[in-house]
Amino acid sequence: MEVFMLLKMLAVVLLLLFCDCVEDEYSWMMMYKQMKKLGVRSRVSGNFLNEIPLGDVRLDPDSIHGQAQQTNLEYLLMLDVDSLVWSFRKTAGLPTPATAYGGWESPNQELRGHFVGWCTSIVLLESFGHYLSATAQMWASTNNDTLKEKMTAVVSALAACQEKMDSGYLSAFPTEFFDRFEAIKQVWAPYYTIHKIMAGLVDQYVLAGNSEALKMVTQMADYFRKRVENVITKYTIERHWRSLNEETGGMNDVMYRLYTITGDTKHLWLAHLFDKPCFLGLLAVKADELSGFHANTHIPIVVGSQMRYEITGDPLYKEIGMSFMDIVNSSHMYASGGTSVSRIESFSKLGDSIYFEEAGKNPGVYIIQYISSSLNWKSGQILLEQKVIPVASWDPRLRVTITIASKKEGSSSTLNFRIPFWTTSNAKATLNGQGIPITSADDRSDYASLHAILYGPYLLVGLTTGDCDLKAESGSLSNWITPIPSDYNSHLISLSQETGNSTFALSHTNTIVTMAKFSNPGTSDSVFSTFRIILADSSTSAGISSYKDAIGKTIKLEPYNLPGMSLVALGKEIRIGISDSLDPKNSLFRLVDGNEGTVRLESESQKGCFVYSSDGSVKLSCDSGGSDSGFMTSTSFKANNGISQYHPISFVAKGLNMNFVLQPLFSLRDEQYAVYFKLHS
Ligand SMILES: *[C@@H]1O[C@H](CO)[C@@H](O)[C@H](O)[C@H]1NC(C)=O
Ligand SMILES: *[C@@H]1O[C@H](CO)[C@@H](O)[C@H](O)[C@H]1NC(C)=O
Ligand SMILES: *[C@@H]1O[C@H](CO)[C@@H](O)[C@H](O)[C@H]1NC(C)=O
Numbered sequence: 148m149e150v151f152m153l154l155k156m157l158a159v160v161l162l163l164l165f166c167d168c169v170e171d172e173y174s175w176m177m178m179y180k181q182m183k184k185l186g187v188r189s190r191v192s193g194n195f196l197n198e199i200p201l202g203d204v205r206l207d208p209d210s211i212h213g214q215a216q217q218t219n220l221e222y223l224l225m226l227d228v229d230s231l232v233w234s235f236r237k238t239a240g241l242p243t244p245a246t247a248y249g250g251w252e253s254p255n256q257e258l259r260g261h262f263v264g265w266c267t268s269i270v271l272l273e274s275f276g277h278y279l280s281a282t283a284q285m286w287a288s289t290n291n292d293t294l295k296e297k298m299t300a301v302v303s304a305l306a307a308c309q310e311k312m313d314s315g316y317l318s319a320f321p322t323e324f325f326d327r328f329e330a331i332k333q334v335w336a337p338y339y340t341i342h343k344i345m346a347g348l349v350d351q352y353v354l355a356g357n358s359e360a361l362k363m364v365t366q367m368a369d370y371f372r373k374r375v376e377n378v379i380t381k382y383t384i385e386r387h388w389r390s391l392n393e394e395t396g397g398m399n400d401v402m403y404r405l406y407t408i409t410g411d412t413k414h415l416w417l418a419h420l421f422d423k424p425c426f427l428g429l430l431a432v433k434a435d436e437l438s439g440f441h442a443n444t445h446i447p448i449v450v451g452s453q454m455r456y457e458i459t460g461d462p463l464y465k466e467i468g469m470s471f472m473d474i475v476n477s478s479h480m481y482a483s484g485g486t487s488v489s490r491i492e493s494f495s496k497l498g499d500s501i502y503f504e505e506a507g508k509n510p511g512v513y514i515i516q517y518i519s520s521s522l523n524w525k526s527g528q529i530l531l532e533q534k535v536i537p538v539a540s541w542d543p544r545l546r547v548t549i550t551i552a553s554k555k556e557g558s559s560s561t562l563n564f565r566i567p568f569w570t571t572s573n574a575k576a577t578l579n580g581q582g583i584p585i586t587s588a589d590d591r592s593d594y595a596s597l598h599a600i601l602y603g604p605y606l607l608v609g610l611t612t613g614d615c616d617l618k619a620e621s622g623s624l625s626n627w628i629t630p631i632p633s634d635y636n637s638h639l640i641s642l643s644q645e646t647g648n649s650t651f652a653l654s655h656t657n658t659i660v661t662m663a664k665f666s667n668p669g670t671s672d673s674v675f676s677t678f679r680i681i682l683a684d685s686s687t688s689a690g691i692s693s694y695k696d697a698i699g700k701t702i703k704l705e706p707y708n709l710p711g712m713s714l715v716a717l718g719k720e721i722r723i724g725i726s727d728s729l730d731p732k733n734s735l736f737r738l739v740d741g742n743e744g745t746v747r748l749e750s751e752s753q754k755g756c757f758v759y760s761s762d763g764s765v766k767l768s769c770d771s772g773g774s775d776s777g778f779m780t781s782t783s784f785k786a787n788n789g790i791s792q793y794h795p796i797s798f799v800a801k802g803l804n805m806n807f808v809l810q811p812l813f814s815l816r817d818e819q820y821a822v823y824f825k826l827h828s
Contacts, residue, residue, distance in 0.1 A: 196513060197503060202288070229243075237319070278491075279348060282294055287355065325337055329374065338395040345367055419455070537795065617827065637692050652665045653678070714734060716750045716756070
């Protein structure tokens with residue numbers, strides 16, 4: 148079966164009007180993903196779609212999701228067991244071989260921030276809980292037994308620490324933190340970290356079948372239950388509620404999950420005792436006072452309360468969950484949905500949430516996300532393969548091919564496809580070559596105003612160091628947001644020179660052309676050092692398949708991130724600048740052959756004058772008389788293909804002061820960008 152969906156360039160209204168890049172703490176997708184939980188064994192009967200176990204989904208290794216998963220697997224395999232458990236052993240008074248991951252020299256930049264900062268060991272601990280979850284999820288997604296050995300060794304090392312402490316307590320900081328927590332004294336959220344460790348152990352049990360992990364988390368639960376019990380009996384329940392003003396993460400959630408595994412009602416009531424009433428109560432009465440609450444603290448509590456509903460069927464908790472989603476969806480939502488990289492776990496479960504299933508005599512499978520993958524759908528006795536052709540900006544169709552093989556004769560099941568909100572009404576499906584009708588329930592229309600830009604499901608961001616003013620033209624969106632053609636990458640050039648031992652590239656900063664250290668792709672410097680060649684004779688532009696085809700021709704050089712602008716030479720010995728060509732002839736240069744495979748840029752308006760680099764500055768300089776070899780060297784540049792390259796999903800958007808290159812957020816690495824734009828009509 149094939150499904151074609153037309154991507155609609157969708158303008159969304161969001162509450163943020165400024166340009167700073169923001170964390171997606173309120174991302175609807177993120178919360179949605181957290182709201183359905185892994186490993187739930189017993190629930191009230193209701194219309195819940197069940198998650199397909201991670202172990203039954205495999206990502207296509209050639210897809211970007213498959214590649215991201217592999218990178219993350221290799222990263223997790225690199226971590227050292229002794230270093231990971233170092234501070235746990237220290238706290239338990241056990242020998243500590245190796246060194247702690249404190250002064251971490253991580254090759255993985257995104258994580259480094261977790262390991263430095265004012266309280267290294269505590270931040271590290273939070274990451275530690277993530278490690279347990281991430282490895283469990285990764286193992287379920289790949290069945291890589293090298294990883295299983297490693298994570299099992301970590302769990303065993305922790306078990307030894309727990310046994311040594313002999314109370315059920317397991318942490319890398321002393322119990323004294325909890326004394327202060329219960330006394331309402333200053334302390335850094337100890338339950339937040341404990342929740343992560345407990346959740347990690349639950350994942351190790353549920354996803355990787357490690358029963359030692361279940362035993363450990365149960366002992367931890369008993370230890371903390373006694374602590375809470377003690378606060379309530381010795382003091383008051385109010386005292387306990389007051390202590391919850393300190394961040395407790397998803398303690399309620401992990402206790403509800405544990406209850407579904409153990410069926411022990413003591414676990415259920417401990418979960419209840421972490422449902423923060425002053426917060427959930429507000430939701431229950433639909434008071435929109437969320438803005439005052441710290442999101443990191445409260446999203447996990449709502450996730451836990453949704454779990455309470457799924458387990459107990461208590462309609463109040465359904466109300467609370469719905470009310471929260473409504474409030475968030477209507478006003479507290481940011482646009483960078485699902486792309487935060489601040490939690491390593493998300494890369495370990497990329498196979499998560501692609502498929503859901505519905506039990507019953509005639510079981511159903513729901514294809515929720517279009518990601519190249521295969522599914523071994525056990526209850527439907529079906530092997531399903533999904534192949535997605537990557538989307539590009541110049542072809543607004545998403546093509547998905549689904550191949551189904553039945554494992555059992557004569558069984559029947561239902562396939563459901565999500566028609567995402569970002570498709571137009573022209574989605575088409577064919578089954579074995581025959582068209583089949585499809586119904587789309589979502590007819591929401593474009594909004595008139597726009598602050599973040601989505602192309603289908605992809606959040607587009609603008610390459611910019613600050614400016615974020617868009618010039619919206621009347622009429623169709625396509626008047627001011629246009630796709631970058633697929634062949635433009637072959638028109639890109641970076642020009643370099645060797646000086647001493649270093650390589651410098653022609654670059655620009657604040658509309659002045661400079662020489663900057665030659666940099667790797669995926670950085671702001673690579674963006675600034677890349678230019679697009681535009682042939683002056685526009686009728687032939689399309690014909691160039693590399694910068695080499697432009698040698699001997701008259702060209703303009705457009706900075707990669709400033710579409711519509713170009714290099715300009717204003718006069719002799721004046722620095723080369725960037726502008727939108729007040730006098731077009733100042734931006735014309737002839738690209739000529741220089742020494743030993745280099746190229747030179749000769750001004751068209753001032754013949755015999757060349758772009759000349761000395762001591763980091765770049766000016767127009769004129770040949771005084773032939774034989775000056777210094778002049779030749781300073782005007783000769785090695786030509787390279789553009790260091791930055793356009794992603795297949797790239798657009799140019801017209802701006803008030805500058806135009807923007809828009810690319811999907813996921814395609815960027817360390818480049819500066821803006822997610823939110825101000826609209827001017
Ligand atoms: C686990 O993955 C790593 C990295 O891809 C690989 O080198 C190793 O052979 C795998 N282990 C097993 C048992 O497949
Ligand atoms: C979020 O809000 C939009 C626009 O009001 C609405 O169409 C959509 O159904 C809402 N989504 C959820 C999950 O409530
Ligand atoms: C260039 O490299 C050589 C040998 O590696 C070194 O001795 C010299 O100091 C370097 N020069 C500069 C300017 O960095």
